[in-house]
Amino acid sequence: MTNTWLSLRTNHPAGRSGLARALGGAVLASLIVLVISAAVSGLPGMAQVVLVFGINAVLVVGYQTFAGNTGIVSFGHVGFMGLGAYAGGIAAVPVADKELYFPDMPAFLASWDAGGVLPLLIGGLVAAVAALVTGPALMRLSGAAASIATLGLLVVINNVLSQATPITRGPQSFFGVPENTTFAMVFLSLCATVLLSAAYKWSREGRNARAVRDQPAAAAAAGVSIVRSRTVAFVISAFVTGIAGALYAQLLTAFSPGSFYLGQMVLIVAMAIVGGVNSVTGALVGAAVITVLNEVMRRLEGGVSVAGLTIDLPAGVAAAVLGAALIVTLKWRPEGFLGHRELILAGPVGRGPDIAAARPGQTEEESDAVPVVPAKP
Amino acid sequence: MTAPLLSLDGITAGYRTTPVIRDFRLSLAEGESLALLGANGAGKTTLMKVMVGLLRPWSGRVLLRGSDITEVAAEERPLLGVALAPEGRGIFGTLSIEENLLMGALAVRRKEGRRASRALVAEGLEQVYETFPVLGKRRDDKGCHLSGGQQQMLAIGRALMARPALLLLDEPCLGLAPKVAGELYEALGRLSTAERGVVVVEESSRRALGFADRACVVKLGRKVLDCPAAEAGDDEAIMSAYFGVETEVRS
Amino acid sequence: GASEKSGAGSAKAGAGALECRDGRILVGVAKAESGFASFFDIAGRRGLEVAVDEINDSGGVKGCRLELQARDTKSDPAVGAQVAKALVDAGAQILVVADDFDTGVAAAKVGQSAGVLTLSLAASSTVFGKAVGDLFFSGGITTTELGRAQARYALDQDWKSTFQVIDTGLAYFTEQDEQFRALYEPTGGKIGKVEKVDSLGGQADFSAVISSIKAAKPDVVQALAVYPAVGTFVKQLRAAGVDTPVVGNITLQTKELPGLVGKSAADRIYYAAQIYFEGTGTDPAIDKFVQAYQAKFGQFPEQANAPGAYQTFMAINQALQQDKVVDARTAADTIRGQTALPVPGGTLSQWKDGYAIWDPAVIGLEAGAWSVKKTYQAKNLLGE
C-alpha cells in the first residue's frame, strides 16, 4: 500500500512533515467538500440546502473541536450558536431598521452596522468570551456531570437571550437581519474552520486535551493542566460555533431564543455522533449525512409522488428518523462512521507503523491505517 | 470410567475475525489441579473466558462432567459449579467487601434456595475471612478502597463463595506479596479436594508447578505441552516450550 | 423603511402572477404542524381547507381550482423562512404563513420579497403588515380590538382592579396589554399587579402566581397566555379556591376548556374573540362551516383560528374573483379597497396597514355554558 497518497488513519506520523500531511489532509477534505458543494449548488432547488449544509458543517466542526478532543458531550454549544446568531445579527441589522424594530436598543449598538465577515467575527468573539468566562468553572467537571452542567449553561444563555429584550426582542422573534449569507462566505468560513480545528487538534494544546480525555490522572501526572487544556478547546470551539450562528442568522433573517434550544442541540449532537465525534473529517461527513437525511424527510413530509405512489408522512418524521439514525449508529458504529480516523496525506514513506512482533491476535479493528483509494472528483 | 470434570473438545475461539485459540483440547479429572502456563498474549485468559461462557467458541465443545455446556449462558454456569477469579480482579468498587463476597454466593442462593443456603453462605464468609483476615477487618469498606493486593484476595474469596466444583484463577498472584502468594497456594492445596478441580493461569511457573498436579503450556493459542507438573518442573522443557520455536506437543 | 425596498421589483418573473397553471392556482401553506404553535396553526390550516373546498365546489377562482400545498414550520421562525422559500421555489402563487406574528414574520418576508400575495389568515398583530410589506395581509381580529374589548367589558362589569398574568413571549400578548391599559386605566380601572409566566415553555405550576392573587384580592384576573397553559392556570386558580372572574382572549376559546378546568369550576370565564362558534345560537353560516369541518376532520373545530381563517379567506376570495385581479399587486390593491364586506358569520369593517378590522365579541363561559355577553363596534372602541 505504499503507493497510496491519501489515507484515513487515526493519527499522523511523527514530526513536522507528518504534521504537514495532516494539515494537508484537512485542506484537501475541505476542498473536496467545496467542489462537491459547488457542483450540487448548481442543481435546481439545491442552493439553499447546500448553504444549510455548509453552516451545519461549520457548526459540527466547531462542536467536534470540543467534544472530540475532550470527550465531553456538551449541550451548551447551541447556546454559543445562539449568542453568535444574536451578536452577528445585531451587528448586521442596518441602522435604519434598528430604529424601526429595536427602538430601545442602546446607542452604542444602534448607531452602527456591519457587513461582510465582520458580523461573523463578532458572533464568534462573543461566543468565545462566554466560553472563556464559564470554562474555568465548568471544565472542572467530567463525564455526565459536565454534560448536565453544560445543559445548565444552555438554559442560562437561553434565559438571558429571552430577557435582554431591548437588544434581542426577548422571547419574541428577532428579525430584520439582511440576507447576506452567500456561498463564498459559508464555504470560506468552512475551510478556515476545518483548518483551525485540525491545526488545534494536532497542536500541543490539542494533544494535551486528548491526553486528558484518555487518562486525566496520568495527564495531570505528566504536567498537563486538566482545566486549562479543556478550556482552550472550549473557547476555540465556541468561537467556531458562534461563527456558525452568525452565518445562520444572516441566512434565515429571523429566529428566536427557541431556535437555539434543545431541538437544534439534538441536531448538532446527531451530526457529530453519526460522522464520528473524534474526527474533523467525521464532522464533515456527519453534517452531510444528516443534512441530506433531513432534507429528504422534509420533502417526504410535504408529500412526494414516487412512481405513482404518494408518500405523505406525518409532520415530525424527520425528528424520529434522526432519533433512529442516532440509535442505529451508536449500536453498529459506536464511534461514528469515521471513528478517530482523519484524512491524511501519505507520502511514499508514510506507511503504517511497523509492529514487528505484533501479537498473534492482532485484529482488524486495531490496525489503524486504512488506505483508501484517492477520492474521485 | 467417569467423565472428566471438564473437557475442552477442539475449541477454536477469537475476537471478531482473528482466531486466538486454535483447536484446543484439554481435560481435567475430578479433584485434579492444573497449571495453565504461557507467555503474554498466548491466549490463556481467552481460554478462561470460553470455559466460563463469556466468549462463545467458534467451534468445539465445552463439557462439564460429560454434559455439553457450550450453549449455557455465563450467568447459568455458576449454578453448575464453575467459578472464576478473573484477570484484572473485577471487584465491584461501589459495593462493600461483604457485599462483593455475597455476590459470589449468589449461585449457591439460586441453587439451594434462600433458606437452605443461609448456613452455607455464613460458613463461606467465615472461611474467607479466616483465609484473608484483612477482608474481615474491612468488611464494610468499599471495594474500590482496597489496595491492589487486597482486591486480588477479595476476587479469590468471592470465587470461593460459590462453592465451585471447578475453580478457575487467572493470574491469582499478580500483585500479591510473596508471603501471601505462598499462603495462597497453600490454601489452594487445601481447597483442591476430591470434589473440586482447580485451574490456575500463571506466567511465572514456579509456585504454580509446586501446587498443581498437571501442567499445560499454551503458545500462540495452541497447546504445546501437557504433562504432570512434576515432569514440567524440569525447567528446560518448560523454557523450550515457552520460547522454543519448534516444540512438538507431548502428551 | 425596510419594508419598502422589496416588492414586485425584486420578484422573479411571474412569481406573483395569479393565472391558472396546469388547471390550478397553487397556494403554499407554511404553518406549524408541530410544536407549540401547531395547536392554533393546524386549526387555521383546516379552516382554510374548508374555505378552499367551498370555493372549488362553486367553480374555483374564475374557473381555476385552488390547490393547497402545506409544509411544517415546526413553530420556529427560522424553519418557517426556509419552508416559505421552498414553497415559493415550488411555484406557490399565494403564500399562507403562520397565524402569529413571531412565528410567521420571517416566512412572510420571503413571500413579500418574492412578489407573491402573502397572507396570515388569523394573526392579530398590528405591526405585522408594516414589518412585511404591501403584498401582505393579516386577517385575524387585531390585538387592538381584543385588548380594548376586554377593558371595555371589565369596566362595564365595574371590575375596577385587575390582576394581570401575562406571557411576554409573544407580541400578541404584549400588544393586547398595551391596548387594554390604554382604555382601562384612563377610565378608572387599575392594574394592581402583573405576574409574568412562561406558557410557551410549558409552565405547569402556577402556585406562586396564585398565592400572589390570593393576597391581592382583585376584581378580575386577566390571563394572557397560550393554551393549554392558560387553561392549566385557570384550573389551578379555581382549585385553590379563587372564584374571581377571569378575562382573556382567543387563547381561552376552545370547547375543551370546561374539561380542562373541571366542569364545576368552568365558571366566570370571559374572553374577547372574533367569532362565536362554540355554544348554542351561532350564525347559520358558521353552523354550516362547523358541519363541513366535522365532516372533513371528524371533530368540532378545536380552536378559534379554524373559523377565523375560514372567514378571512372567504373575504380574500371575493377579491380574487374579480377580473381585474391578475397578479399579487392587483390583488393587494383590491383587497385594500374592501370595506364593510359581508362574509359568512360577520362583517369585515375595513383593512388598515395590512390588517383586518373586525367587530369583537365578548363570550362568557358561565356554569359550563357559553353565550355571547356583548358585541362591540370596532370604531367605537378605538374612539375611546
Next chain:
Amino acid sequence: MSPAASEATIASKAGQTGPALPEGSPPLEVRGLVKRFAGVTALAGVDLRAGRREILGLVGPNGSGKTTLMNCISGVHRLDEGQVLLQGEEISGRPSRARARQGICRTFQNLKLFGELTVWENVQVGANAVGGRGARPVPDWLDLLRLGPVADAVVRSLPYGYQRRVELARALAGAPEVLLLDEPAAGLNDEETAELRELVLTVRAEVGCAIVIIDHDMDLVTGVSDRVQVLDEGRTLFEGDPRAAFTEQAVVDAYLGES
C-alpha cells in the same frame, strides 16, 4: 539473560554509577507522612529519602501503603500530615501537574496510557510539561526504549509489554528528578522482567535521577535497588541493604514468608 550476566551488571553499577554522596538536599525527601482514609490509616508517619542516582526499592505486604505513599509524593492524594520535599523545597501543597513540571514523574500500577494517541504523542505529552528543560528530544527516548519502529502506532493497539515501555518513556521524557515506578514488572514474564531490570539501570545511568521502585518480584527488587525500605501497616519496618532486608526476621514474617 543468564544469571551470570545480571550479576556482572549489578557489580558494575555499584562501581560506576552508584549513589552519589549526599551533597546538599537529596532530590526526594519525605518526612513524617501521614495519610488517613475513612477508618484506615494508610500511612502512619513515614520518612523516606532518595538520593541522586539512587534506586530505592519500596516493598511491603499488600495494603501496607506503598501505592498511597507514591500517590502522596506525586500529588494524587493530599496528605494529612508531614512534608514532601523536592531538592529541599517543600511541595506538599502543590497539585499533581505542578509537581510533574518540577520533575516528579511516575508510572501507574494499572497502566494509564492515552489510548487513542500514538506512542510518539504519548511521549510528547510527557515532554511538553517541562518545556525546554527536557534533557533529550523525544526520538532519543523512543530509541532508548526500542520504541522507534512503533512510534506512529496508536498505543491502544500495542501488546502489553510495549505499553509498559511507553509508560516508562512518557515518564522519562518529563526529565525526572525523581522517577516513581509502581509495580512495573506486574504482568511481565521472566524474560521481560529481566529486560526491565536492564532498562532501569540504563535510565539511572543516562538520566541520573532518583528512582523509587515498588514491586513484589524480589529478584527484580534485589537486582536493581541500592537500598530497600520495607513498609508494614503504614510504618517503616526496615530500611537498608537489600540483601540484609531479606534475612531480617521481621521482614520475613511480615512480607516474605517462609519459602
Next chain:
Amino acid sequence: MTGVLQSVLDALSVGSMYALLALGLTLVFSVMNLINFAYGLLLVWTAYGVVLLGGAGLSFWLVVPLTILLATALSLLMGFVAFRPFIGAPQTTLLITSFGVLLVTQYVAVVIFGEAPRVLQVPEGFNKVLQAGDLRMPVLQLLTIGAAALTVLAFYLLLNRTPYGAQLRAAAELPDVARLMGIRPNRVLMIAFAISGVIAGIVGVLWFAKVGAVTPRSDLEPTLKAFIALVLGGLGRPAGAIYGGLLLGAIEVTMSAVLPGSAIRYTSALVFALVIAMLLARPQGVAGGKAVEV
C-alpha cells in the same frame, strides 16, 4: 405562622413530586449508568392513557392502575428494545441513545395523539381544597405527598431488605463479572425498568392531574425537573434522589416567595446556576463516590 406552614406544605407536595420523578430516573441510572432523557415521555404516555381510557368511559379508579400498567409496559419495551443492547456502553453513549429514544417515542405519540393538547378527565374531588383554619390543603397535594411516601417506603424495602439492591449495582458496574456470579444482567435491567415504569406511571397521573392537559411535548418540564433533583441529590443514590427532589421543591417555593414577580422568568436560570455550583462543590456526589484509582 400559617404562611410558613402553608409554604412548607406547598414545598413538600412539589418536592415529593420531584422526588418521585428523580427516583424513577435514578434507578435506571444506577443499573446501567443511563441518564434517560426519554423518561418524561413515559409520563406523557401515562397521561394519554388517562385521556383515552377516561374518554372511553372507564371509572377513574380503574383507569389509574391500567395506566400505571401501561407505563410499566412501555418502560419495559423501551428498556428491552432500545437500551438493553447498550448494556455496559459508556455513559455518554447511553445519554445520546436516550435522546434518540426520546425523538422516536415522541414522534409515535404525535402520530397517534396529534399535537393538540388533550384534556384529562379527573374526578372532581381532585380539585377540591380542604381547609384547616387558614391552612389550605388541596386534595391533589395531599395525594401526592401520600403517594410519594408510600413509593419511597416500598423502594427502600426493595433495596435494603432484598439482595436485589446490591445485584443492581453490581450488574451496573461490571456486567460481565456480574454474570460470572450468576447475576442475570438482562433480568436485573428489566426489573429496574419495570419499577421505573411503575413510578413513572404514578407520578405521571399526579403530574398531569395537576396540569390538566397533555401534549406530546409536555415531557420537557418534568424531565428537566428530574435532572435537577437528581444532580442536587447526587447521581446514583436513591436517597439522593429523594433529598434532591425535596430540596428542589423547597428552593422553588422559597424563590417564588422571596423573588419579586418580575424575576419569575429567571427562575430556571437561577436553579441551573445553583446546580452548576452544586456540581462544582461536590462533583464526587455526582460520580457516585468513585475514588481515585491508581
